[in-house]
Amino acid sequence: MGLTAVLRRLAQALGDWGPAETRIADLVGQDRALLERAIAGAPYELVDVTDYQCRVVTEAFTVTFTWDYRGEWMTANICLHASRNHPLDPHLEFPAEFWLGAQGLPARPRRPGPKSSIRIRDELELVRQVVTQIFADERKVREALFYLDGRMAGYNDRVLVPEEAPPPLVTRWTEERLRRRARAP
Amino acid sequence: MTGLASLIEAERPRLADMLGAAFALVEDDEGHVRIVAEGLTVHLYSRAGEGAIHSSIELAFVPAHAVPFTTHLHSWLVLKSRGEAWPEPQREDLAPARLAAELDRVDRAIAIVRDETRLRETLLWEAGYMHGYASWD
Numbered sequence: 001m002g003l004t005a006v007l008r009r010l011a012q013a014l015g016d017w018g019p020a021e022t023r024i025a026d027l028v029g030q031d032r033a034l035l036e037r038a039i040a041g042a043p044y045e046l047v048d049v050t051d052y053q054c055r056v057v058t059e060a061f062t063v064t065f066t067w068d069y070r071g072e073w074m075t076a077n078i079c080l081h082a083s084r085n086h087p088l089d090p091h092l093e094f095p096a097e098f099w100l101g102a103q104g105l106p107a108r109p110r111r112p113g114p115k116s117s118i119r120i121r122d123e124l125e126l127v128r129q130v131v132t133q134i135f136a137d138e139r140k141v142r143e144a145l146f147y148l149d150g151r152m153a154g155y156n157d158r159v160l161v162p163e164e165a166p167p168p169l170v171t172r173w174t175e176e177r178l179r180r181r182a183r184a185p
Numbered sequence: 186m187t188g189l190a191s192l193i194e195a196e197r198p199r200l201a202d203m204l205g206a207a208f209a210l211v212e213d214d215e216g217h218v219r220i221v222a223e224g225l226t227v228h229l230y231s232r233a234g235e236g237a238i239h240s241s242i243e244l245a246f247v248p249a250h251a252v253p254f255t256t257h258l259h260s261w262l263v264l265k266s267r268g269e270a271w272p273e274p275q276r277e278d279l280a281p282a283r284l285a286a287e288l289d290r291v292d293r294a295i296a297i298v299r300d301e302t303r304l305r306e307t308l309l310w311e312a313g314y315m316h317g318y319a320s321w322d
Contacts, residue, residue: 101316102309104251143309147252150266150310154317167271169239173259178319 024074025054027120028065038124039063040131061135063127064093065120076123078130080141094148096126099134101151102144189231189238190218192284203292225298227291229284237275238283240291242298247308254308255315260287263294266310267303 025048028035035056036044042058049055052067064077079093100106134140154174157166165171190212193200200208204222211219220227226243240260247254261272272290275283297303 102252102313104253143306146266146306147309147313150313151317152313153265153310154314155320156317157314158318167237167261167274169235169237170259170261170271173241173262174315174318177255178315181315 023048023051023054024065024067025049028054028056028124030120034121034124038128038131040128040136061131062093063096065123074119074123076127078127080135080145092148092152096123096130098148098151099130099144100126102147103134103140105129105133188280189216189229192280193218193220193229195281196284196288199288203288203295225295227295229287231280237272238280238287240287240294242291242294244298248301248305250305250308252309252312255311258294258298258307258311260290260294262311262314263297263307264290266307266314267297269293 025046029046035046039056039058039061042060044056044058047055047057049064054065056063056065060081062079062081064079065074066077067074076096077093078096078099134144157171157174166174190210193210200220204220204227208220208222211221213219216230216232218229220229224245228241228243229238230240231238241257242260242263243257245256247256265271272286275286297307
């Protein structure tokens with residue numbers, strides 16, 4: 001075993017990111033019991049995509065873990081595979097927090113440590129909440145996809161170029177509603 | 186009675202089909218008329234120079250949910266939540282036709298909000314829309 005590999009193992013054992021060669025797949029797969037709990041025990045494949053991205057693929061969904069290139073933040077995006085008679089394209093993926101927002105569930109606050117195993121545990125916990133509290137219930141899935149579709153539409157309507165924007169009346173209505181909400185006690 | 190209220194008054198038979206016989210027309214001002222029915226109020230709006238007649242539906246009751254729901258939905262957002270495109274820009278000079286087209290949209294929107302499952306889905310979509318619109322930056 002070379003020196004780099006030894007250092008990497010040591011860094012992982014200490015729960016901290018070590019040399020820049022640490023791959024995200026190594027950290028995600030470090031605690032298999034935690035990973036399996038996050039995905040409710042579903043059979044899975046851990047796919048090492050790049051240094052900074054890996055996927056956990058199950059039959060029903062795929063979780064994509066991504067670091068930004070500086071390793072300052074991490075996201076766990078979840079894509080639901082199978083069509084469940086929903087008007088949305090079922091292959092869209094959303095951050096775990098967005099799925100939780102669809103049920104009014106707060107995401108747990110994240111702790112510092114961008115590339116550390118602590119962050120991995122935080123992300124896996126978010127995934128676990130989505131899988132056990134939303135994916136296990138067909139109605140909640142359908143409802144979540146409506147919320148997420150609306151969220152994407154609202155975001156797109158805010159940033160689209162004028163010729164693709166919603167009617168001015170809708171924009172005015174939306175902005176007035178948001179102003180009132182901001183003023184509400 | 187202003188222009189908008191007169192136009193709506195002429196549509197009483199159609200409104201009765203949509204809302205039942207028991208409803209009241211209330212003119213708040215020359216650009217805003219409410220149609221108060223059981224369980225909901227339809228608001229119709231027409232602003233001078235704007236051309237469009239548009240509408241919203243205010244509900245007396247929305248289902249409980251962990252996501253905070255509004256009780257007041259713009260009709261065009263209700264229809265958008267079910268996959269409809271935005272209405273085309275309306276011509277200024279055809280007020281009765283514009284009202285008729287808007288009442289078509291109101292009719293479809295009411296059918297959605299009166300179905301508990303579709304109402305919940307639309308309310309979630311609207312909540313998501315507001316969240317996405319507000320969080321773009």
